[in-house]
Amino acid sequence: MGSDLEAGRGGRSGAGAGEPAGADSHEVIEVRGARENNLRGVDADIPKRRLTVFTGVSGSGKSSLVFGTVAAESQRLINETYSAFVQSFLPNRRRPDVDALRNLSAAIVVGQEPMGANSRSTVGTATDALTMLRIVFSRLGTPYAGTSSAFSFNSAEGMCPECQGLGRTATLDPDALVDPTRSLNEGAITVPGFGVGSWYWQVFVRSGYADPDRKLADYTPGQWQDFLHRPATKIKGSGFTHTYEGLLVKVRRLYLGKDREALKPHLREFVDRAVTFAACPACGGARLNAAALASRIAGRNIAECAALQITDLAAFVRTLDAPSVAPLVAGLTGTLDALIEIGLGYLSLDRESATLSGGEAQRVRMVRHLGSSLTDLTYVFDEPTAGLHPHDIRRMNDLLLRLRDKGNTVLVVEHKPETIALADHVVDLGPGAGPAGGRICYTGDVAGLRASGTLTGRHLGHRARLRETVRTPKGHLAITGATRHNLKNVAVDLPLGVLTAVTGVAGSGKSSLIHGSLPGREGVIVADQSAIRGSRRSNPATYTGLLGPIRTAFARANGVKASLFSANSEGACPTCKGLGLVYTDLAMMAGVSSVCEQCEGRRYTREVLAHTLRGKNISEVLAMAVDEAREFFPTGRARAVLDRLHDVGLGYLGLGQPLNTLSGGERQRLKLAVHMAEKSAVYLLDEPTSGLHLADVDKLLALLDRLVDDGNTVIVIEHHQAVMAHADWIVDLGPGAGHDGGRIVFTGTPRELVETGDTLTARHLREYLGPDPYAP
Secondary structure, three states: OOOOOOOOOOOOOOOOOOOOOOHHHEEEEEEEOOOOOOOEEEEEEOOOEEEEEEEEOOOOOOHHHHHHHHHHHHHHHHHHOOHHHOOOOOOOOOOOOOOOOEEOOEEEEEEOOOOOOOOOHHHHHHOOEEEEEHHHHHOOOEEEOOHHHHHHOOOOOOOOOOOOOEEEEEOOOHHEOOOOOOOHOOOOOOOOOOOOOOOOHHHOOOOOOOOOOHHHHHOOOHHHHHHHOOOOOEEEEEEEEEOOOOOHHHHHHHHHHHOOOOHHHHHHHHHHHHEEEEOOOOOOOEEEHHHHOOOEEOEEEEHHHHEHHHHHHHHOOOOOOOHHHHHHHHHHHHHHHHHOOOOOOEOOOOEEHHHHHHHHHHHHHHHHHOOOOOOOEEEEEEOOOOOOHHHHHHHHHHHHHHHOOOOOEEEEOOOOOOOOOOEEEEEEEEEEOOOHOOOEEEEEOOHHOOOOOOOOOHHHOOOOOOOOOOOOOOEEEEEEOOOOOOOEEEEEEOOOOEEEEEEEOOOOOOOHHHHHHOOOOOOEEEEOOOOOOOOOOHHHHHOOOHHHHHHHHHHHHHHHHHHHHHHOOOOOOOOOOOOEEEEEEOOOOEEEEOOOOOOOOOOOOOOOOOOOOOOOOOHHOOOHHHHHHHHOOHHHHHHHHHHHHOOOOOOOOOOOHHHHHHOOHHHHHHHHHHHHHOOOOOEEOOOOOOOOHHHHHHHHHHHHHHHHHHOOOEEEEEEHHHHHOOOOOOEEEEEEOHHHHHEEEEEHHHOHHHHHHOOHHHHHHHHHHHOOOOOO
């Protein structure tokens, strides 16, 4: 497959030592003149059927080259092979901004985005392991319950009739839906989308079943019954034909029939407030009907098997030796072993996909590809080691090599030196981020990178050192009797006034201990990687409060109202409502966005854009990166916010970049920047090094030191050895994952861990530090 978008060849950008010299032109992916985002006419030759790692600081252009150019064009060309009818249902992918791309193969992107919000999707359904297990039960289960669909909670034949296969029931609280002291005309219905003047409100008002002027508290029992519980009823009036449903009936249909995670943020908040979920009384949360649950193999039904930790399920499956299922058992065992090998043996097949972290979701997707019969594909990975303990990174590296050795091209965006060291070929972008990046600084092998003098090359062998003297605690934060998930009645004292690293392999219980015990306590601030609630309109400027002083500065400079400079009010482009994009809803398919033709993506009206501040309009200011904006706003409130964003390593981030495009690490650092303006506190951070370049890790450590020196306590869940070495105190959980973890296996200083510890963390930290852990 090839794309030749010849539009005038640009000059080569940073062709470095070590490019595949003299190689057959068909043995490399040729990129010429790539200009996506901040790329500056980049040329690159990427060897096929090799492992290539792309390095560089955050914002240097790695993702723009790998995902936004190579993978995007491959997927666009595949879509063009479909019929016109099929293409009409697919998102319209534009050509990347590149002069030429040649010798592409089909690209499979294995990213860290969530696996979807559908609660019917589980680890078992996502890997096909549950499908194989269902067939095994259909053949060996006694009493016989039916074909494999009889064991599926997603089919009418197998699902529990009470909960429709969801495993839980929902109860609506009427008091959370209405304000009985008001009438309908006064806004008595408090459900989102049912406000005065809305279509739903009009249906109630014009139905004849509800008096719009009477306070709800004064309704008769019959009126309450019609208002809340009346089933769907066709009503015809003068020029108004509609179907009337009682409020509880309508809300249940509109919102409870959908998965919570698929709802918009304000609707999720409503559901959380108005709905109580409980395990289904009929199936006990097992999702299946009585016949499926009655069928057993060796004393276990399929729901009990799906609830087992995968390591235990693999052992159980190996005991099944009936010849009729031998091929199935072999396939199922292979899938389960792959999940264990990739470090996910602590999960269970019934774990909902939406609850997986980005790193876990990425590894689950990998399992499907490892068993694929397809070869000569291009696999594209985004930081596959995210969330992995050094012990698990080795497993991940082995899997990347296996994919390569099957004859595939493997492209990896990564910061971890352990994975960079594996590369057959390295492409290092930079030298900086945003406008200061977008160029190739080096291409070649790893040895050449070490000697190249680039920022990545200089830091590849860099190691943080142990502290000569650790800080003295100012007290302790006690956790007692912690039993969440796999924790085994854990008790631990976390020191105050110091930097504590909480360590252990993935699934050992770190997050269960910290996030399950400390949030909600006085003075505790959580800055994690979870999604920031908000709409497409939310961006770093709105989230941090930076937009306020910016709008004020524009208003004063032009003698107009500050509200004009909000893309959410009167200054917004009327066509796109201030989004800069027009979204088309494709119903069952993913929506498609296109740049608004009226404002050309600038979000504001022409009148607003005519107002300038030191030669820049509001759209141009919001297009600035943080570091560029720091120069534009040298003093005042805006500069204070920008300085905090710079301090947390987000200097490359665009002020107007939508929050839903940020990575988990970027979201966490953005939250930290906001909380840094608050008074002394206990900060809980979850893998703050995620997405950070080797050089930026040192900056993060300096920031954590500053927080502690200012009188705060910092507790960090972290796998990066540099943070472990730099900490004052370490709490290590394990010894393994799942039911093999959940215990405190070490507490003490990093020095004590290195000198006397015998845990997996201790071994890897010793290896990281080398023979002289204090050497500069």
